Amino acid sequence: MTMTASAMKEHSLLGLKDLSASEIGSILDRAAYWESRSEKVIPVLKDRFVANMFFENSTRTRFSFEMAEKRLGAQVLNFAAAVSSVEKGESIYDTVRTLESMGIDAGVIRLKPVGVLAELASRISVPLVNAGDGNNEHPTQALLDLYTMKKHFGELKGLKVSIIGDIKHSRVARSNLWALQAMGAEVKLCAPESMQAPELGRYAPYVPMDEALCADVVMMLRVQLERHAEGLLKSPDQYRLQYGLTEERAAKLAPHVIIMHPAPVNRNVEIDDAVVEHPQSRIFTQMANGVPIRMAVMERALK
Structure with a gap:
């Protein structure tokens, strides 16, 4: 089931510049709910596949996302550009499209070039979460x-x-x-x-x-x-x-x-x-x- 463009926009998190106070507030409130839960794993995303696509190094951010995804019961694929075909010249777009065609439900992405993320989001039909893009945003x-x-x-x-x-x-x-x-x-x-x-x-x-x-x-x-x-x-x-x-x-x-x-x-x-x-x-x-x-x-x- 592919999402409509507007639903995609609501589910993706590319930056905070255009987010309203109420949207930001609802994410903060939901985080407080998750923090208050004592169980390590609460499998609300148990049949979902998420790819963490890091085209730029980051240990803490990647582990933090992976911990969050696994606590929600998601299946996690980790991808680091340094050990991938991107080094052989495959474009970031081709890599993301490849993972999308294999059936991921969402992608977490970190990359160096500014402007690439917005372009990707307009061409990919799964929600994307920005884990840092260039000197643009780190929502x-x-x-x-x-x-x-x-x-x-x-x-x-x-x-x-x-x-x-x-x-x-x-x-x-x-x-x-x-x-x-x-x-x-x-x-x-x-x-x-x-x-x-x-x-x-x-x-x-x-x-x-x-x-x-x-x-x-x-x-x-x-x-x-x-x-x-x-x-x-x-x-x-x-x-x-x-x-x-x-x-x-x-x-x-x-x-x-x-x-x-x-x-x-x-x-x-x-x-x-x-x-x-x-x-x-x-x-x-x-x-x-x-x-x-x-x-x-x-x-x-x-x-």
Whole structure:
């Protein structure tokens, strides 16, 4: 049974930019339901096949999706591009079409090139879930971030959130910006000039580091050390001194502030080693929250 295009759109999750506050809220509520269940496996998707198609490496995101899918009883196919025919020149489209023709019911996909996902979704007849596409969006990461904030503060409306680091290359920053604003939070951005995305300045102001730390949530982004070669990062030490969440800066945060990071963390670059497991840090809580969020997203894709 093929889905209509509009039903497909409702089941796919390509990004958060066009999602309404009520849709975001319903995913967060459903995640809370899944988190409250004590059973490890609740087989609501027991006859469904899901392919995790990772054309870009990611250990945590893939394991988190796989854990969510298996907890819902789905049959899971894992596909990593590094060991696949994509390396031999098969296109991403051909790979996804191949898995679709074998009978998958949904695909989770992560890829580097921007714009490919929307094109794929328009040509494939199963729901697709974006597990990160280029520097465009990473919707499930932002949803688990919002879930973490909502659990801690009770409400997202009016929350002051600062996103600090390499905004230019960050899909996490973009998905969080769209979702937080939809939910009525106030977002500020902070980045060295070479790491700013000027087009986002229309939506949220860029502020200096000391102002960014006056927030309810301080979200540090991973410094992509591979961009070192582009000259964006003069040196990790220099970055830490100007934009890192050092122990000194963490000590000055108001007691109610929580520290977040999408991980993996470059310890002692964007965040000091001792701050990763600081009492105000929610970094490992975020990882735990990824599973119920992805359960909610996969259930939405396949129900």
